[in-house]
Amino acid sequence: MSQNKNSETAPLLEVKGLRQHFAVSRKFTVKAVEDVSFYINPGETYGLVGESGSGKTTIGRSIIRLYDPTSGEIHFDGNDISGRMDKKTKDDLRVNMQMIFQDPMACLNPRQKVADIIAQGLDIHHRYQSQKERTEMVAEILHKVGLSAEHANRYPHQFSGGQRQRVGIARALVMNPKLIIADECISALDMSIQAQVVNLMKDIQDETGLAYLFIAHDLSMVKYISDRIGVLHLGHLLETGTTEEIFSHPVHPYTRSLISAIPNPNPVLEKSRVALQYDYKTSGLDYDAGTLHLIGGTHYVRGTDADLERWV
């Protein structure tokens, strides 16, 4: 996919033809990510959606370079980060790109106080002159995510799920990054708490102008936070476009099944509605045979010419 023509600025992140394969044994390779391309502009939110096992986490981890991509290019903030990086590029990446995870408990060290969890990046990258400054930076970031300075001396288990997720956000945010990869960071929370965290993330974005790669397995919250959306299935990016394009004219049958799976809180209608089903095995589709087709605007769909004929 080419660059966004509407946008004057260069994308903050550009992923081109990313493949990430894992050799599980000598004979068997998992093709977790196949030929995935997308971009994220500065200050924008890109929602990446797909069922579990579709390759979302792998894409996140490839981009932040926890993996060496099998092939493809990743450009971030003007640097090529897909291959070997020099020390400066690597340091910039570790500061400017941060990740928040689904299960905050699994990544927060239970024996570490919240202050130390949050300041970890600051410690590594020597971002303060004195202990006093460190304490102030932690207090400020806690305040920003809706917690208070007194939370700094507590341990993760003393927090509710929603509060822990705020700690995770604070830890990423304290580095003042340009991109945060949020990997299912609200999936485990109650609806009402999900809404709080999504609103918080939007407020922070308005204030700091950072960009998000927002990874989720369903579309209902993604609609609220994303400017553009990518739909992923079995490692392939099947459809991408603005939130409006995806929700108003979903083209790929998988995208349509995801939208149809969102329950409608209207009991009379919902009782009789049967969600659209989609099964790759019986769909007759071959993702490998498809290519990305432009539907209009920034809206692309993967399929063969014959598939596209049927869908549009």
Added chain:
Amino acid sequence: MEKKEEVLRIENLHISFKTTAGTVKAVRGVNLTVNRGETVAIVGESGSGKSVSAKAVMGILAKNGVIDQGRVTLSYYRSPQEKVTREILEMKKEEIRRHVNGKRIAMVFQDPMTSLNPLIPVGRQIMEGMIWHYNTPKEEAQKKALELMELVGITDAEKRMKNYPHQLSGGMRQRIVIAIALACDPDLLICDEPTTALDVTIQSRILELIQKIQKERDLSVIYITHDLGVVAKVADRVNVMYAGKIVETGTVNDVFYDPRHPYTWGLLSAMPDLGTNDERLYTIPGSPPNLLHEVTGDAFAPRNKYALKIDSRLEPPMFRISDTHQAATWLLHPDAPHVELPPELRDRIERMKKEAGYHESE
């Protein structure tokens, strides 16, 4: 209207937990009935006491849990002529395991792995209940297990019977758990967030599956969830739970088209609305109370912008709205000031009713 036959009745249930930090009053006077063949939803934020209430009914409360008060009555037929009524809270744990748990009432939990034994093939696990509760001969149990696996939509059932849980996907495991739950033809199925851990597309299939089986078997279902979209899909009646109490109860149409409790308003408003292009999601301010501390007055008052003075002193009783609809808020007291539904929610409900062609009288 057809005659309603009660399967389960919970009356004034109080449960607390002894912890090192003190006593947690987790359930504070729950009342609930379930009729044959109907689906009753319990909806509320996490920590409101949904799972604990269900576990008390199953006789599987944690060791530090105490039932301070209450009655749980289960009615079923031993044979088509012989109706039996049992007081579950007066039964011994062993007796519950033998006669109720898995046989009359079965439960499906959020994480299928907590219900499955990783070391036993899944087919065998479906058969176990029948053999233990009914002495079903092995061959017959095997045949029934196969039918159940087909019923819950597992293809290649014969082959899958020999699989261990880890060889199946999450959605498939939850189907197995549902098959186990149905194996002894229970009267009541309790589903505690059965699809929360599953992918959305699989979630809707599992919900549709439970609905289909329920119709076929005249099964009663208690459905526990924090997701009102799921409630709209499955429930006949809804109980909204907050801080250990049911604060609003009614038919699904009562609660969605004519909600009366400010907490229900909050929950409904916080649902993502795909019909609008709102930039912001509504959220209920604050968080639920810590039940380590005694609650005085209305537990929801600190988060409720419509709270009255009396709310800080006195807990509201259930006020009757109609034969089917009740809510525990002082706003329903005849002397209370008139409070309008928040305008965004009113508009949304009007839009929903119009889309559904719903009129009050229905």
